[in-house]
């Protein structure tokens with residue numbers, strides 16, 4: 001999907017060479033189409049190529065555009081390059097062995113393999129420790145959610161598939177050690193981005209009436 005260049009109506013008088021303006025209606029239609037066609041793509045359905053370095057920069061800049069009460073940027077992202085994936089695989093394996101000492105070699109190998117799937121893999125870390133101003137953790141998590149959605153939608157607009165993953169290893173001490181998480185930092189989820197090789201039907205979304213009331 002190709003989004004029209006986002007120059008709203010009031011930008012119509014832009015200087016020569018500026019991107020052509022699009023109407024508010026076109027922009028709205030494109031935004032709606034982008035939002036409603038996004039779907040979570042599991043890492044096992046993601047193949048190379050992933051985003052280029054320039055596209056990765058755009059994805060991170062999209063995250064930075066998230067609402068952020070108090071300008072704390074209460075989150076950060078850690079890129080996990082291919083040559084470090086084995087370290088993450090080891091964390092997944094150790095976390096499994098700790099919660100299930102009877103895990104079979106096949107299960108342990110499958111846990112390790114999960115670290116090697118998506119071409120681009122990032123850990124989203126929530127920063128919930130002491131800060132000034134002391135914005136509540138709930139609000140900081142909302143900011144992280146918005147940053148994640150900005151990334152997911154941007155990746156989708158670039159033509160990539162993207163999905164979030166978490167799981168029981170997120171609370172493992174090995175995870176904290178690998179990512180050098182400090183007090184107040186919490187691994188929230190992984191962001192997986194790549195080229196979609198197989199797509200599942202989209203989940204049904206709730207109707208607005210299911211989650212909206214009027215006071």
Ligand SMILES: Cc1cc2nc3c(=O)[nH]c(=O)nc-3n(C[C@H](O)[C@H](O)[C@H](O)COP(=O)(O)O)c2cc1C
Pocket residue numbers: 038039040041042164165166167188189202203
């Ligand atoms: C914080 C977070 C963690 C997630 N972790 C997983 C996961 O471990 N495995 C998974 O299949 N989906 C995971 N998801 C994705 C959801 O399952 C997915 O968004 C949901 O099924 C709705 O599908 P949709 O995004 O295509 O609308 C996660 C989503 C969020 C917000």
